[in-house]
Amino acid sequence: MTDDRLTAAVRALIDRYDPEGLLGMGAPDDEYDPEVRDLTALVRGGEEITADVVGSVWNRWFNGVSDWCTRRPEQVREVAAALEDLRDRR
Template sequence: MRSAVKAAIDAVDVEGLLEGGAPEDEYAPEIQDLAGRIVAAGGVDRDLVRQVWSHWFGTPSRMTEEKADEVVRLVERRLAG
């Protein structure tokens, strides 16, 4: 689960931190939190992604509905194999 979430979060790079040269593990706390919540909820959706992002980065968040949908799509695709 964690690797699927990491791949999705890194690909979307909502905050632009990786593109800006941040370390590969820059989003590690957010990834761990989101992966745990996905397991607990039994799935991932836009609201869950945005909740986690707002928790870590505050509100308003750069995690738009469109970006959250992209994270969901990438996580689901990765988990499907």
């Protein structure tokens, strides 16, 4: 999978969940680009992608004020599993 396709797949995943509800409120399509970049780097890397790893990325970008990880832990687990699956398919 090319870098562009991988980034697009990670963006589609995050946009589908819209963890902060920002896209649903009319935020621009690139709203989650910083998070997508970091999550894409995880897919390219060797570290296991767990819910805790995804939560760490998310909380860093939202300065610890996001409640997505505690409000929707099943989504965070699903995102982590989907990212691992992307790794296996690239």
